[in-house]
Amino acid sequence: MTFNSFEIFSTTIAQISKSIQKIKSREMSKFGLRGAHVMCLFFLKQSDRGLTAAELSELSGLDKGAVSRTLMELEEKELIAAPGPDNKRKYRLRLTLTEQGRRLTEKISEIIDNAVDMAGRGLSETEKTIMYKALSCISENLKQMAGI
Numbered sequence: 585m586t587f588n589s590f591e592i593f594s595t596t597i598a599q600i601s602k603s604i605q606k607i608k609s610r611e612m613s614k615f616g617l618r619g620a621h622v623m624c625l626f627f628l629k630q631s632d633r634g635l636t637a638a639e640l641s642e643l644s645g646l647d648k649g650a651v652s653r654t655l656m657e658l659e660e661k662e663l664i665a666a667p668g669p670d671n672k673r674k675y676r677l678r679l680t681l682t683e684q685g686r687r688l689t690e691k692i693s694e695i696i697d698n699a700v701d702m703a704g705r706g707l708s709e710t711e712k713t714i715m716y717k718a719l720s721c722i723s724e725n726l727k728q729m730a731g732i
Contacts, residue, residue, distance in 0.1 A: 611695050615688060616661070620646055620654040622692060625681070628664065629689040634678035655679060663688060 608619040617625075623644040628635055635643070641651045658664045663685035666677045681689060704712050 607699055611699075612692075615692070618654075620644075620650055621658060621663075624651065624654050624658060625663065625685065625689045625692060626696070628679060628681050628685070629693070634680040636676055636678055638676075640679070658685070 605619060608622055612618060612622050623646060624640050627640055627643045637648070637651050637655055640646075640655070641648050644651065646654070655664065655666075659666060662682055664679050665682050666679050707715065
């Protein structure tokens with residue numbers, strides 16, 4: 585990779601990440617949520633059987649402490665439920681969305697879909713497919729290099 589390729593690659597990825605964080609922050613503040621809340625809600629919506637905090641940590645890329653704090657806040661907002669005795673360690677329990685959480689994630693999904701559509705403007709479906717495949721490959725290669 586030449587210097588110019590490195591510069592374009594690293595600055596573009598950094599700018600994409602920064603833009604995503606800013607959009608997440610702006611859009612989710614309307615619901616009193618943060619980006620970490622969105623990630624956990626998004627993955628819980630995808631799971632029929634619920635997820636543990638450890639699974640959410642792995643899927644979202646958030647550290648375990650951030651996931652624990654986020655889940656506590658989501659539970660206080662009555663967006664998720666952790667069935668089981670209150671004194672049991674919730675980190676191992678399967679968490680699910682409440683009805684209120686399901687309704688909210690539907691609204692959030694619409695916002696996400698709209699943002700993804702807008703981000704992909706000017707690209708054909710074939711170009712989007714190639715881009716996502718390339719990004720996934722790059723991500724896996726970099727994780728391997730980083731020992732993640």
